[in-house]
Amino acid sequence: MPNYKIHQNPVRNEWLEKIAALENVKDATAFLQDFRMKYTTPLRTSYELDVDYLFIEAKAEERLSLLKVAAFSNEDLLSMATTGETAADVAQAWMPKLESEKCKFTGERIHMEFRQLYKPPVLPVNVFLKIDSYLGSRLMELRNSNYYDCSLDELREQRGVKVLMLGDAA
Amino acid sequence: MALSAATKAATDALSINRAPTSVNPQEVHRWLQSFNWDFAQNRTKYPTKYHMANDTKEQFKLIAKEYARMESVKDERQFGTLLDGLTRLGAGNRMHPRWGETMKVASNFLEVGEYNAIAASAMLWDSATAAEQKNGYLAQVLDEIRHTHQCGFVNYYYAKHYHDPAGHNDARRTRAIGPLWKGMKRVFADGFISGDAVECSINLQLVGEACFTNPLIVAITEWASANGDEITPTVFLSIETDELRHMANGYQTVVSIANDPAAQKYLNTDLNNAFWTQQKYFTPVLGMLFEYGSKYKVEPWVKTWNRWVYEDWGGIWIGRLAKYGVQSPPSLRDAKKDAYWAHHDLFLLAYALWPTGFFRLSLPDEEDMEWFEANYPGWDAHYGKILREWKALGCEDPKSGFLPIQWLAENGHQVYVDRVSQVPFCPSLAKSSVTTRIHEYNGQKHSFSDEWGERMWLTEPERYECQSIFEQYGGRELSDVIVEGHGLRSDEETLIAQPHVRADKLWTIDDIKRANCVFADPLSAL
Numbered sequence: 001m002p003n004y005k006i007h008q009n010p011v012r013n014e015w016l017e018k019i020a021a022l023e024n025v026k027d028a029t030a031f032l033q034d035f036r037m038k039y040t041t042p043l044r045t046s047y048e049l050d051v052d053y054l055f056i057e058a059k060a061e062e063r064l065s066l067l068k069v070a071a072f073s074n075e076d077l078l079s080m081a082t083t084g085e086t087a088a089d090v091a092q093a094w095m096p097k098l099e100s101e102k103c104k105f106t107g108e109r110i111h112m113e114f115r116q117l118y119k120p121p122v123l124p125v126n127v128f129l130k131i132d133s134y135l136g137s138r139l140m141e142l143r144n145s146n147y148y149d150c151s152l153d154e155l156r157e158q159r160g161v162k163v164l165m166l167g168d169a170a
Numbered sequence: 171m172a173l174s175a176a177t178k179a180a181t182d183a184l185s186i187n188r189a190p191t192s193v194n195p196q197e198v199h200r201w202l203q204s205f206n207w208d209f210a211q212n213r214t215k216y217p218t219k220y221h222m223a224n225d226t227k228e229q230f231k232l233i234a235k236e237y238a239r240m241e242s243v244k245d246e247r248q249f250g251t252l253l254d255g256l257t258r259l260g261a262g263n264r265m266h267p268r269w270g271e272t273m274k275v276a277s278n279f280l281e282v283g284e285y286n287a288i289a290a291s292a293m294l295w296d297s298a299t300a301a302e303q304k305n306g307y308l309a310q311v312l313d314e315i316r317h318t319h320q321c322g323f324v325n326y327y328y329a330k331h332y333h334d335p336a337g338h339n340d341a342r343r344t345r346a347i348g349p350l351w352k353g354m355k356r357v358f359a360d361g362f363i364s365g366d367a368v369e370c371s372i373n374l375q376l377v378g379e380a381c382f383t384n385p386l387i388v389a390i391t392e393w394a395s396a397n398g399d400e401i402t403p404t405v406f407l408s409i410e411t412d413e414l415r416h417m418a419n420g421y422q423t424v425v426s427i428a429n430d431p432a433a434q435k436y437l438n439t440d441l442n443n444a445f446w447t448q449q450k451y452f453t454p455v456l457g458m459l460f461e462y463g464s465k466y467k468v469e470p471w472v473k474t475w476n477r478w479v480y481e482d483w484g485g486i487w488i489g490r491l492a493k494y495g496v497q498s499p500p501s502l503r504d505a506k507k508d509a510y511w512a513h514h515d516l517f518l519l520a521y522a523l524w525p526t527g528f529f530r531l532s533l534p535d536e537e538d539m540e541w542f543e544a545n546y547p548g549w550d551a552h553y554g555k556i557l558r559e560w561k562a563l564g565c566e567d568p569k570s571g572f573l574p575i576q577w578l579a580e581n582g583h584q585v586y587v588d589r590v591s592q593v594p595f596c597p598s599l600a601k602s603s604v605t606t607r608i609h610e611y612n613g614q615k616h617s618f619s620d621e622w623g624e625r626m627w628l629t630e631p632e633r634y635e636c637q638s639i640f641e642q643y644g645g646r647e648l649s650d651v652i653v654e655g656h657g658l659r660s661d662e663e664t665l666i667a668q669p670h671v672r673a674d675k676l677w678t679i680d681d682i683k684r685a686n687c688v689f690a691d692p693l694s695a696l
Contacts, residue, residue: 144435144439159628
């Protein structure tokens with residue numbers, strides 16, 4: 001738990017300095033992807049920035065957007081990822097990943113990783129939404145089929161949670 | 171300049187299908203129906219498990235001109251009454267002060283719901299493929315814009331005319347600290363606009379509007395009138411006249427997917443989750459606002475709830491959809507228990523956390539307490555006993571330095587926040603359907619208060635990542651948090667929130683500071 005103010009706190013200031021030092025699309029993309037893998041989604045490796053990560057992520061996205069607009073042609077803004085891949089190639093690589101997937105946990109990992117790696121401004125919004133909507137729809141089908149088949153105990157085990165307390169109200 | 175594909179398609183269609191020369195609305199409607207598009211390639215940008223049929227009808231068949239004429243008449247009546255008759259009568263300052271505070275919550279929160287409903291119905295417009303169905307959703311987008319303005323105007327009106335405008339004028343600035351905000355955003359924002367587009371329709375139209383607008387927008391007008399408020403009925407009943415169209419849209423959403431075999435796999439699960447999401451917040455909050463935020467009682471909340479939620483919606487409305495495979499949600503049985511006790515549980519916690527609000531709460535007086543005990547046998551021995559003790563300890567008096575949230579901690583009553591609904595709960599004091607579950611997952615601890623929400627989180631954890639106020643502010647002193655969270659009036663000393671509705675003995679930030687109340691996250695201690 002951070003014992004500091006929510007706005008303009010030392011952690012945010014430290015990250016703002018790191019973000020301001022990013023000077024090209026390649027570095028900013030790598031920075032943003034690395035940050036998202038470490039600090040966003042339930043798959044994150046650390047909750048250390050739990051109350052600050054959305055602010056920091058937004059500022060990193062803002063920085064990458066500005067660098068991208070300065071470096072990309074109008075045509076590339078709609079068709080290229082900042083990783084150097086074409087947006088069409090990214091779509092071709094990721095959309096089939098959930099096509100035949102049967103496991104909802106693997107499915108959610110694929111979807112979350114796609115978002116961590118390619119959420120705009122890494123991918124152009126027009127292509128991101130198309131892929132995200134497709135992956136999201138497939139994941140929803142996996143998660144919502146036979147929704148009540150497992151007991152809560154089984155679901156907890158499948159999810160891999162550690163139960164700390166279970167009990168009725170006094 | 172080259173014509174866009176859409177403009178060319180419209181121009182070509184007009185040249186083949188000439189506009190009618192008469193002004194018969196039905197003829198115009200038929201003519202509009204003849205415009206259609208090929209949606210085979212026009213996949214919505216929103217995810218959904220369902221396929222909406224391309225020939226779905228819309229019940230109201232309103233065209234824009236008729237719609238605008240009808241709504242302008244309603245607006246003229248409403249604003250004319252407010253700005254002339256009711257202003258001359260001084261109606262904005264004639265309600266019981268408890269109710270004046272209740273409306274700070276009701277009108278501000280409903281405004282958020284209406285605002286998100288604009289996006290929700292626009293999302294459905296994008297997702298539907300039938301032109302008529304799109305027309306129905308489009309009319310709803312316009313309705314929701316109107317309703318957002320109306321709710322905003324209620325706050326504006328009260329801010330001008332009510333004797334204590336703090337909270338009506340700028341409630342949103344306290345959104346980071348008020349414990350009721352996050353749950354409200356869960357039902358009124360996330361529930362309406364995130365996730366499966368059809369599930370959002372179920373949240374908004376099938377549950378939010380068909381089920382809870384009756385108590386939220388209609389019952390509230392009875393309570394308002396009983397407590398001297400003529401503003402709320404004037405505006406809210408005008409809003410409710412549009413809700414029927416939205417309920418019809420929800421019905422047509424179900425009709426549009428009824429023939430899709432896949433729908434039967436998902437529909438009842440989505441309905442149950444949507445119902446539980448909505449009821450988990452509205453059942454306690456509406457009951458608390460009506461019964462504790464009024465002086466003159468209309469009827470016990472549990473009766474209103476049984477009539478409109480359990481019988482009218484769960485029985486009759488859902489019964490009409492049975493032919494499409496829709497079943498009453500299994501979580502109704504737990505919700506029924508919540509309708510009896512959950513609002514009392516919530517009042518205890520809301521009162522304990524009063525300094526973080528943007529409105530004033532007041533303790534029930536002896537007459538209120540008799541009413542509670544008569545209508546909720548067992549209330550006095552549990553809730554009444556605690557509230558009397560808090561009063562005796564001076565919870566209303568700034569000189570006492572007594573804050574009920576500290577009393578809870580000192581007496582071993584931990585307050586958790588449900589990760590899914592964001593509604594706070596206290597396991598050792600709750601009489602509602604609360605059952606505590608605390609898990610650790612990937613290094614983070616999560617608390618839940620019921621099996622339905624726990625299952626929702628176990629299935630889709632990324633949807634429920636909102637931090638609780640204890641996680642945000644753990645370790646920090648309360649007055650510091652209030653100042654940072656804009657909980658002070660324009661004198662920069664007096665709190666917007668107060669634990670009473672008197673004109674004197676207002677708590678200042680120095681009174682809070684003297685209490686030395688430090689936020690602690692109960693999850694971190696586990």
